[in-house]
Amino acid sequence: MNFIRNILKNSRSFDDGNFFLKLKDILGFKPRSQNLYIKAFTHRSMNIKDKKGNPINYERLEFVGDAMISSVIAAYLYEQVPHGDEGYLTKMRSKVVSREHLNELGKELNLIDLVQSRIPKSNFGNNIHGNLFEALVGAIYLDRGYKDCEKFLYNRVINPHVDIETLEGKVISYKSLLIEWCQKEKNTFDYDVYEDTGNDELKHFSVKLSINNKVVSKARATSKKKAEEKASKRAFFAFQKQITKHI
Missing domain, CATH: 1.10.1520.10 (Ribonuclease III domain)
Structure with missing residues (x-):
């Protein structure tokens, strides 16, 4: 010691x-x-x-x-x-x-x-x-x-x-939940992620989440993972009734 x-x-x-x-x-x-x-x-x-x-x-x-x-x-x-x-x-x-x-x-x-x-x-x-x-x-x-x-x-x-x-009832990953729902319902999905630093000192990423070729949510964060999760959360609440019905 x-x-x-x-x-x-x-x-x-x-x-x-x-x-x-x-x-x-x-x-x-x-x-x-x-x-x-x-x-x-x-x-x-x-x-x-x-x-x-x-x-x-x-x-x-x-x-x-x-x-x-x-x-x-x-x-x-x-x-x-x-x-x-x-x-x-x-x-x-x-x-x-x-x-x-x-x-x-x-x-x-x-x-x-x-x-x-x-x-x-x-x-x-x-x-x-x-x-x-x-x-x-x-x-x-x-x-x-x-x-x-x-x-x-x-x-x-x-x-x-x-x-x-x-x-x-707790969700630990909105992205995983959304993908699971899309796969069950045979919906196509795509996360279009791109660097979007703008005037920020830290590097930022933006993402457009599309379901069945239609943009359903957008988000921006300091990492790709955070941006995707944020966009997924917004999409989840937009489709909450459909998702919770099938998951």
Whole structure:
């Protein structure tokens, strides 16, 4: 433990004890292996390595946390929805562990306040919140085991946020929903995406969404994926009655 803490000795939030006080409030218990939690909130921009030259940051813990969240949510849905087939359960799990939802969980816990980085926090993208949440869950599992990890996820995710009825009506990808509807109804569709920077400093993309050779919606965003999703959402509400009737 001393090795990592010595490397980060110039980091005030780790040294003054506030880090572990805040962490204990989030976790509801005292960490056994403090190193894991320090690592869970260390951004790669700190550019530090252990004695063997391995990088010290939260990215590997993200991998573990992602697997644990999926595992606990899958077991919960299996027990709660005995009538659900594999496809239904997979869709429902995807809604709980969606990037959007994980980002919301990370924001709710103010995890970004604990991250150690050489990059200003204002420069981080929205996904930093979900990444930190996954890393924290990974640290909990490696520190305390499956049962305590499961308990944390029930307290922070399942009990306050997971409602089967609400989840069934939640859309995580309007584009996927629209394409599924078009394919079922044998409607042709086309996303015409083109660069549309204009006077903006950031590169933008515009998209025209056509169904059966007729433009039904337009959108503009900072990435092709975001522009397509935004156009799909607008098209969904234009055809909501038809789509919800057949999906």
